[in-house]
Amino acid sequence: FGTRTCIRYSMEPIKFIKTVYHINTYTDGSIMYPGKTPPALLLNSSYSPSFAAGLLQMRYIYSMPVERIIKYFADNGFTLRKATANKLIARSADVLENFYKAICQVVLQQDYVTADETYHKVLLTKTKPTDKGSKKATSGCKCA
Template identity: 40%
Template sequence: ELSKEKAARQAIQRLQGSPSERQTKSAVSDASNLTEKNHEKKRTNNGAKRKTHPECEVEIVVVEPDSPDFKPEAATFIGECDVVRYVMEPMRFRKIIYKVRKYVQDEKIYKGSAPATPLLNSQYTSSFIAGLAELRYLHCMPLENAVEYFRAHGFDLDKGTAQKLVGKVKVQLENMYKALAKAIVEDNYICGDETYQ
């Protein structure tokens, strides 16, 4: 009988110590007020926090009520809330035409100068060539796909032109390639990669 009583006492102690069986006063009081507080339940998104994306350019738009009954002069401002929307604008191309003016003064000709391009007699700026090189070398995109990507975003780039631009960029990157190769060979630990780049 003593052993039975001891076993029963231990079982009750185990139940009381179990976190799943433990009851608190707040849980009991919450159960009685459950119907009243249902509408106050917060949206928790399973504990996940939204990213605020501080890297984005910010544009602030003030939105006023658009109801026909609303009269701003009769209303009292009580507050505002922030509603965030993220917008993606695909790459855009601009054609800049420089009207280079020429003048003559005291039998001497004066002419304005347009900004220089990285490649001689080329219409393509450094940003254009860098965008093409980024797709080709950084994102490992075949040149045909890069040309199609440009076309999909509104610029009909000829494949031959793209090849010439990338070929000339490749020459400029050759010194960096040689410097990297020298640094890798001098290191005592070399790691391999299967990429064709």
């Protein structure tokens, strides 16, 4: 007599989607016109903005080292070379630099500013036998 609601939560692991575009070449008499490739955020890159955003999120929001990101991708069926990951991160940062500068201007105009002071373990070289080899440090945001 009546209806009950039952909720079950599930999780899908990270999903990689490969989209293949077939680009035709057209002719008008003896002149050939190649079709254009879809626009890309990073010029001459096979990676979409969503892929770059996911990579940046893991690297900077979740503070994952590139090696761990690559292993996570491999565990989920996607092979990514370390050099490719580093280049994608660097090129994405270049694309986002103007956005970063605009945000800095707005933040610096505010009367009240907050910041995240999450602690991370930083590895150090041991100079003395009593050194721990690491210390706690914050990764701060600098707008200047």
